[in-house]
Amino acid sequence: MRRTAALLLRHSVGGGAGGIPQALADALVCPLSKKPLRYCESSGSLVSDAVGVSFPIVDGIPCLVPKDGKLLDHDQEKAEDGSTKDSSYNQ
Amino acid sequence: MALRSASTRLRLLLASSSSRSRSTRRLLPDPAAPTHTDMAFLHSHATSFGYKQVPEEEKSKLVGNVFTSVASTYDLMNDLMSVGLHRLWKDRLISKLNPFPGMKHLDVAGGTGDVAFRVMERINSMNHRTMQAALADIEETKIYVCDINPNMLNVGKKRASERGYKEGHCLSWIEGDAEALSFEDGSMDGYTIAFGIRNVTHIEKALSEAYRVLKRGGRFLCLELSHVDVPLFKEIYDVYSFSVIPAMGELVAGDRQSYQYLVESIRRFPNQEKFGQMIQEAGFERVQYENLVGGVVAIHSGLKL
Numbered sequence A: 001m002r003r004t005a006a007l008l009l010r011h012s013v014g015g016g017a018g019g020i021p022q023a024l025a026d027a028l029v030c031p032l033s034k035k036p037l038r039y040c041e042s043s044g045s046l047v048s049d050a051v052g053v054s055f056p057i058v059d060g061i062p063c064l065v066p067k068d069g070k071l072l073d074h075d076q077e078k079a080e081d082g083s084t085k086d087s088s089y090n091q
Numbered sequence B: 001m002a003l004r005s006a007s008t009r010l011r012l013l014l015a016s017s018s019s020r021s022r023s024t025r026r027l028l029p030d031p032a033a034p035t036h037t038d039m040a041f042l043h044s045h046a047t048s049f050g051y052k053q054v055p056e057e058e059k060s061k062l063v064g065n066v067f068t069s070v071a072s073t074y075d076l077m078n079d080l081m082s083v084g085l086h087r088l089w090k091d092r093l094i095s096k097l098n099p100f101p102g103m104k105h106l107d108v109a110g111g112t113g114d115v116a117f118r119v120m121e122r123i124n125s126m127n128h129r130t131m132q133a134a135l136a137d138i139e140e141t142k143i144y145v146c147d148i149n150p151n152m153l154n155v156g157k158k159r160a161s162e163r164g165y166k167e168g169h170c171l172s173w174i175e176g177d178a179e180a181l182s183f184e185d186g187s188m189d190g191y192t193i194a195f196g197i198r199n200v201t202h203i204e205k206a207l208s209e210a211y212r213v214l215k216r217g218g219r220f221l222c223l224e225l226s227h228v229d230v231p232l233f234k235e236i237y238d239v240y241s242f243s244v245i246p247a248m249g250e251l252v253a254g255d256r257q258s259y260q261y262l263v264e265s266i267r268r269f270p271n272q273e274k275f276g277q278m279i280q281e282a283g284f285e286r287v288q289y290e291n292l293v294g295g296v297v298a299i300h301s302g303l304k305l
Helices: A002-011 A022-027 A074-080 B002-017 B039-046 B056-081 B085-097 B114-129 B135-140 B150-162 B203-213 B233-253 B256-268 B272-281
Strands: A038-040 A045-048 A053-058 B024-026 B104-108 B142-147 B171-175 B188-194 B214-225 B285-292 B297-303
Touching (some): A022 B142, A022 B171, B039 B056, B056 B085, B056 B150, B056 B233, B085 B114, B085 B214, B085 B285, B104 B114, B104 B203, B114 B142, B114 B150, B114 B188, B188 B203, B214 B272, B233 B256, B272 B285, B272 B297
Parallel strands (some): B104 B188, B188 B214
Antiparallel strands (some): A038 A045, A045 A053, B024 B285, B285 B297
16 A cells, blocks of 8 residues: 555656646646746646746646746745755745 | 667658658748748737637637637537548548657647547557567657647547546646747657647747757648638638538537637638748748648648758
């Protein structure tokens, strides 16, 4: 059971109904900047750090139409990038 | 790496030696003709919704509404309107594509999956015939279906699962804009757009995006409703288009207006020669087109060299 779950997590970004395969996420780029996208766990969306925009994934389909992108405000970006967050970051 | 360059060379060889039927015409750069597409023409396409004039920023929303409305009966209507011929036209498109196992292919405006499924089936049939085909190659095949309309994509995904395609295996469904593709430069071996380019607001942007994402040696193919010049047949076709099709749309899809838009947008789209020039201007070479059914549809192709 645990091995299956681990296998699924490895191959799928986010897992479950909203997720897309890692291979697909790696192949996609931001439609505006053409730079790589980052998967954001908490919002289940693909983030373009280059332009500060996030694109949703709906029913397993990444929505990468430019006008569907949501502008991220600065704090939101920092909060979602959990791994390298500096705990003493001041607003 | 060596395999890829070998297949590129093979594709270029095939492109130059492919037999051309009488109705295929190759576009040659004409030094006397202007080499830029008229800005006025591009503007007029961007602001026309069939025969109506619309603000440029409105066009994609209006087109979006059309396809949201017709998505559920799209395939049935295609069969009815073309009396099943659209299937043959798409078969012809795929045969010109020359799919190969391990290819990365992008089908734009391919919502309900017709072209993508054909590419998959063609590759799968090759795999069964040639036992030497490495398993890795089959696994590596990636077909991306991109469409601006989520309803069309959902229909495609459903059809894929009905056909037994494993989710997320070779086929991927992406909501995106032909004018701003979400793929890297030089990442695709093939690009197809079937009955989609007519609906794009800025054709030249879609063409330059197609050029951008294709690899060197990559092939561009466009299947689109085009202009009929054959006398008498043209008149019959016009009557059919303007009288029968919108009525069929009303009866079957409950949407006369969308099908009125469809027939009007065909007339507004550039003719075969003009569209071929636009493809050349995007950078493609060896641009040619093949008329089917006297020009009711045309398949334009080009290579990125």
